[in-house]
Amino acid sequence: MSAARDVVEVLARALADQPDEVHVTEARHKSGLLVELFMAPGDIGKAIGRQGRTAAALRTLAASAGEKEGTPVTLEIRDAPINRGKAGGQ
Numbered sequence: 408m409s410a411a412r413d414v415v416e417v418l419a420r421a422l423a424d425q426p427d428e429v430h431v432t433e434a435r436h437k438s439g440l441l442v443e444l445f446m447a448p449g450d451i452g453k454a455i456g457r458q459g460r461t462a463a464a465l466r467t468l469a470a471s472a473g474e475k476e477g478t479p480v481t482l483e484i485r486d487a488p489i490n491r492g493k494a495g496g497q
Contacts (some may be wrong), residue, residue, distance in 0.1 A: 408433070409433055409440060409442075409472070409473065409476060409478070409480075410472040410473070410475060410476060411433070411440060411442055411469040411470075411472040411473040411476075411478075411480045411482075412431050412432075412433045412442050413472075414468050414469055414472045415431050415442055415444055415465060415468075415469050415482060416429065416431040416444075418465060418468070419431065419444055419446060419454060419465070422450070422453045422454055422461070423446055423447070423450040423453060423454075424447075424449065424450055424453070425446075425447045425449070425450055428445075428446060428447035428450065428487055429444070429445070429446050429447075429450075430444075430445040430487065431443065431444050431445070432445070438479060438481075439473065439478050439479030439480055439481065440473055440478050440479070440480045440481070441480075441481050441483065442469055442480055442481070442482050442483070443482075443483045443485055444465075444482065444483065444484045444485065445485050445486070445487040446484070446485075446486070446487055447486075447487055448486050448487070451484065451486060454484050455484065462482075462484060465482060465484075466482045469482045470482075
C-alpha cells in the first residue's frame, strides 16, 4: 500500500456518513499511480465539496504523499456500486 492510498482512505472515511462504504484501490501505470476512491452515492458530494474544493484538496494531498515516494499520483472519485450486498434494492 502506498502513502497516497492511506491518506485518501483516512480522509474519505472521516468525511463520509457511511465510512464502511468507502473503498480505495490503487493501480500502477506508466505515468504513475492511479488511486480510485469509491464512496456511497450519498457521500460523493462530501468528497467533491463546493465547487470541487474538497476534491482538489484530496488530490493535492495524494500528490504530495506520492511525491515523497517519487511517484506521480492521480486520484479518481467514483460512485460505489449501488446494490452491493443488498437484496432487492428497494
